Amino acid sequence: MTRVAYVNGRYLPHHAAAVHIEDRGYQFADGVYEVVAVQGGRLVDGDGHLDRLDRSLGELRIAPPMTRRSLEAVMNEVIRRNRIDRGSIYLQMTRAVAARDHPFPRRGETQVVMTAKRVPPPSPSVADDGVKVITIPDIRWERCDIKTVALLANVLAKQQAREAGAYEAFLVDADGAVTEGSSTNAWIITKDGTVVTRPASNAILDGITRRRVIQLARAAGFKVEERSFTVGELKAAREVFLTSTTSYVTPVSQVDDTVIGNGKPGSLSLDLRARYIAFMERHAAA
Amino acid sequence: MTRVAYVNGRYLPHHAAAVHIEDRGYQFADGVYEVVAVQGGRLVDGDGHLDRLDRSLGELRIAPPMTRRSLEAVMNEVIRRNRIDRGSIYLQMTRAVAARDHPFPRRGETQVVMTAKRVPPPSPSVADDGVKVITIPDIRWERCDIKTVALLANVLAKQQAREAGAYEAFLVDADGAVTEGSSTNAWIITKDGTVVTRPASNAILDGITRRRVIQLARAAGFKVEERSFTVGELKAAREVFLTSTTSYVTPVSQVDDTVIGNGKPGSLSLDLRARYIAFMERHAAA
Numbered sequence: 001m002t003r004v005a006y007v008n009g010r011y012l013p014h015h016a017a018a019v020h021i022e023d024r025g026y027q028f029a030d031g032v033y034e035v036v037a038v039q040g041g042r043l044v045d046g047d048g049h050l051d052r053l054d055r056s057l058g059e060l061r062i063a064p065p066m067t068r069r070s071l072e073a074v075m076n077e078v079i080r081r082n083r084i085d086r087g088s089i090y091l092q093m094t095r096a097v098a099a100r101d102h103p104f105p106r107r108g109e110t111q112v113v114m115t116a117k118r119v120p121p122p123s124p125s126v127a128d129d130g131v132k133v134i135t136i137p138d139i140r141w142e143r144c145d146i147k148t149v150a151l152l153a154n155v156l157a158k159q160q161a162r163e164a165g166a167y168e169a170f171l172v173d174a175d176g177a178v179t180e181g182s183s184t185n186a187w188i189i190t191k192d193g194t195v196v197t198r199p200a201s202n203a204i205l206d207g208i209t210r211r212r213v214i215q216l217a218r219a220a221g222f223k224v225e226e227r228s229f230t231v232g233e234l235k236a237a238r239e240v241f242l243t244s245t246t247s248y249v250t251p252v253s254q255v256d257d258t259v260i261g262n263g264k265p266g267s268l269s270l271d272l273r274a275r276y277i278a279f280m281e282r283h284a285a286a
Numbered sequence: 287m288t289r290v291a292y293v294n295g296r297y298l299p300h301h302a303a304a305v306h307i308e309d310r311g312y313q314f315a316d317g318v319y320e321v322v323a324v325q326g327g328r329l330v331d332g333d334g335h336l337d338r339l340d341r342s343l344g345e346l347r348i349a350p351p352m353t354r355r356s357l358e359a360v361m362n363e364v365i366r367r368n369r370i371d372r373g374s375i376y377l378q379m380t381r382a383v384a385a386r387d388h389p390f391p392r393r394g395e396t397q398v399v400m401t402a403k404r405v406p407p408p409s410p411s412v413a414d415d416g417v418k419v420i421t422i423p424d425i426r427w428e429r430c431d432i433k434t435v436a437l438l439a440n441v442l443a444k445q446q447a448r449e450a451g452a453y454e455a456f457l458v459d460a461d462g463a464v465t466e467g468s469s470t471n472a473w474i475i476t477k478d479g480t481v482v483t484r485p486a487s488n489a490i491l492d493g494i495t496r497r498r499v500i501q502l503a504r505a506a507g508f509k510v511e512e513r514s515f516t517v518g519e520l521k522a523a524r525e526v527f528l529t530s531t532t533s534y535v536t537p538v539s540q541v542d543d544t545v546i547g548n549g550k551p552g553s554l555s556l557d558l559r560a561r562y563i564a565f566m567e568r569h570a571a572a
Contacts, residue, residue: 018304
């Protein structure tokens with residue numbers, strides 16, 4: 001089967017899907033994106049992602065290229081043409097194609113690109129072993145609340161993690177508090193069983209999975225606190241986990257050289273992971 | 287005449303010049319660029335720009351796609367095919383085309399794009415009137431020394447300047463010191479005639495025009511200090527100017543609501559501007 005990408009109104013073979021060299025996404029990182037999980041051929045938390053997309057566009061004053069209904073129709077068509085049952089869809093919108101100049105161009109249409117891919121079910125080893133995380137300084141800009149394609153700092157952080165044999169890098173602000181991972185939100189569970197994650201602000205991306213896990217945890221009777229926590233608290237935590245659209249809830253068993261708990265995924269993290277996967281499966285069946 | 291762009295080994299009509307949607311420049315801002323002035327059909331300070339390009343690539347561990355000699359040959363061919371006498375050439379290199387994933391891909395070739403355009407001689411009004419600048423917080427990441435395409439913060443700053451009726455925004459760090467402009471370096475001349483600009487560090491891009499103006503100013507007998515200066519010093523300065531590849535030396539006559547000097551370009555700034563333009567013209571004739 002040929003993978004199909006959507007580019008500005010056309011469905012194209014993936015290998016032939018291209019954008020102009022003066023697309024402002026290419027020359028200025030002047031664009032935003034979303035990654036949405038697909039389960040049973042349906043968008044998971046689609047409303048949450050598309051609400052956030054609207055907010056990102058609004059913060060950058062990029063014109064929405066179509067109505068929500070039309071956008072959902074295109075996304076569903078991309079899912080259908082790529083025959084995605086379980087997977088993800090990637091959606092990017094950039095300001096325009098225009099002669100290179102920093103200010104917003106006076107003319108030009110918002111550019112839209114989508115791709116979709118199949119993703120296998122989550123590996124059991126993640127739940128069996130947990131993942132390793134490193135901590136490094138957060139050197140990003142001050143508007144991490146906007147989901148832009150200006151991801152170079154995140155790329156460098158993730159690469160540094162991989163070279164350290166880790167799954168993720170948690171980023172640490174000038175006050176010694178964890179902001180988030182390079183492509184995930186960071187969580188701890190304290191000795192008394194409280195689930196803690198940093199509050200939404202300009203310093204982090206307010207993850208859709210983050211919000212869903214807060215809701216699921218509260219519904220399950222967990223105490224959830226949205227507050228900053230330090231690297232010290234992180235390493236002394238009863239449990240640590242991370243969340244994202246593509247990693248769901250992933251237990252963390254080691255932070256830098258510190259083993260968390262007994263070095264195995266914590267029971268509360270695994271409980272939240274199971275609740276999130278159950279949520280996705282209910283969603284697919286709904 | 288049809289404008290011609292260079293894309294990965296091919297010379298293409300500008301309108302048809304495209305990159306793949308999974309070019310990491312498009313999805314991650316994982317790339318670098320240079321803008322080089324052309325005078326008399328020749329690169330101005332070409333060695334300085336290409337040395338800096340090498341440094342940017344090195345800091346990001348992006349493989350140089352070709353030798354310096356080959357790169358210069360391509361640049362000269364782009365200039366020739368576009369019949370540029372006075373203008374500029376834009377050069378962008380990105381890490382690879384690869385399935386979207388944050389870490390560096392194991393395979394993939396560095397992607398190369400070039401465009402060139404004619405630019406009219408500098409407007410006399412700049413020298414007659416000077417330009418207005420606003421000051422705003424510097425919200426960028428902590429590696430502004432690398433000339434990456436992750437320019438969204440710069441775009442937003444320039445747009446804010448234009449909406450305030452200004453030519454440029456000077457960015458101000460947490461200590462109240464000016465870092466640089468959104469696409470220029472910032473300079474003051476103190477009451478005693480000392481030329482001051484911020485030292486090169488991770489907080490600014492070390493402009494090629496900046497370096498050239500330091501050299502020309504010293505050769506002309508100016509005292510030049512590379513040190514930080516505050517917004518207060520900026521507004522109290524005898525003269526203010528900015529430099530860049532495309533704006534040369536541009537006098538600043540107003541900062542926010544503060545008129546600099548008598549509101550006309552200062553004589554020392556105009557002297558440095560004349561020296562820079564003379565340097566370019568000598569270069570073209572050489």
